[in-house]
Amino acid sequence: MTELAVEVRGPRKRYGEPTAVDGLDLGIRRGEVFGILGPNGAGKSTTVEILQGHRSRDEGTVTVLGVDPARADRRWRSRVGIVWQDESAPAELTVRETVAHFARYYPGPRDCEDVIALVGLEQKAGARIKELSGGQRRRLDVALGVIGSPELLLLDEPTTGFDPGARRRFWELIRLLAREGTTTVLTTHYLEEAEALAGRLAVVSAGKVVAEGEPAALRERFGTHATVEWTEPDGTPRSERTTAPTRTVAGLIGRFDGEIPGLRVTRPTLEDVYLRLTGQERTR
Numbered sequence: 001m002t003e004l005a006v007e008v009r010g011p012r013k014r015y016g017e018p019t020a021v022d023g024l025d026l027g028i029r030r031g032e033v034f035g036i037l038g039p040n041g042a043g044k045s046t047t048v049e050i051l052q053g054h055r056s057r058d059e060g061t062v063t064v065l066g067v068d069p070a071r072a073d074r075r076w077r078s079r080v081g082i083v084w085q086d087e088s089a090p091a092e093l094t095v096r097e098t099v100a101h102f103a104r105y106y107p108g109p110r111d112c113e114d115v116i117a118l119v120g121l122e123q124k125a126g127a128r129i130k131e132l133s134g135g136q137r138r139r140l141d142v143a144l145g146v147i148g149s150p151e152l153l154l155l156d157e158p159t160t161g162f163d164p165g166a167r168r169r170f171w172e173l174i175r176l177l178a179r180e181g182t183t184t185v186l187t188t189h190y191l192e193e194a195e196a197l198a199g200r201l202a203v204v205s206a207g208k209v210v211a212e213g214e215p216a217a218l219r220e221r222f223g224t225h226a227t228v229e230w231t232e233p234d235g236t237p238r239s240e241r242t243t244a245p246t247r248t249v250a251g252l253i254g255r256f257d258g259e260i261p262g263l264r265v266t267r268p269t270l271e272d273v274y275l276r277l278t279g280q281e282r283t284r
């Protein structure tokens with residue numbers, strides 16, 4: 001059996017111009033949490049939908065848990081957990097009824113009450129779906145994605161609308177599932193989420209992968225410039241972008257007698273690297 005849970009080679013999907021997915025190659029290992037980052041319209045949802053078997057592709061080979069999702073059967077579906085961008089669970093059912101209803105589709109589901117607690121909906125277990133807030137609805141979507149004990153979770157912007165506490169709880173859930181061996185693929189616009197959760201990331205832009213690797217390695221590879229900031233004796237704030245911040249600081253030490261006012265050395269964040277890779281770099 002292949003070590004890769006997801007293998008995508010040369011996929012293309014065109015709705016018109018430009019091509020939505022244009023050779024967005026991915027190799028996602030079993031058991032890893034893999035993040036897909038990219039600006040609006042980069043092709044993330046289209047890719048996740050192709051992996052889920054819910055969108056056709058024009059070209060390329062796609063293998064998910066050893067199967068082409070375009071030809072997947074019910075057994076394959078029970079091994080894959082999906083969090084839809086807009087779930088359409090019946091509004092009149094309660095949270096508990098909905099989770100129990102979805103659990104029946106799977107051969108080895110998790111315990112319903114456990115899952116409700118894992119997404120923090122214990123207090124709302126008896127509430128009807130139509131009475132939930134947007135963030136609570138989204139938490140229910142996540143519960144429905146994990147209820148079947150999937151081998152692979154495919155999550156498209158799972159934490160949109162989550163408050164910070166719910167987001168942290170979600171991170172804990174993904175880590176718990178990862179410890180159990182679940183592979184997770186998630187798209188997100190939250191850079192700190194990608195950094196906190198993903199062992200590896202792909203940054204996509206215009207339907208292609210523009211960089212891939214561990215978050216720290218991406219920062220190292222693409223975020224080569226640090227910024228050194230200080231204040232001149234006349235009060236003028238200064239900053240310098242440099243690949244050799246130690247040398248800049250050494251120069252300042254030579255010029256200043258004692259403490260350098262306002263000295264700060266900042267390394268690029270994942271966000272800086274992301275903005276640079278996707279052509280949205282700010283000028284500091």
Ligand SMILES: Nc1ncnc2c1ncn2[C@@H]1O[C@H](COP(=O)(O)OP(=O)(O)OP(=O)(O)O)[C@@H](O)[C@H]1O
Binds near residue numbers: 039
């Ligand atoms: N059903 C569709 N019909 C026509 N064009 C589509 C359709 N779905 C997506 N597209 C186009 O394909 C491109 C990629 O869209 P996609 O939804 O995959 O991007 P995304 O990276 O998920 O963006 P976002 O961050 O906004 O969710 C966009 O230009 C979008 O307008």
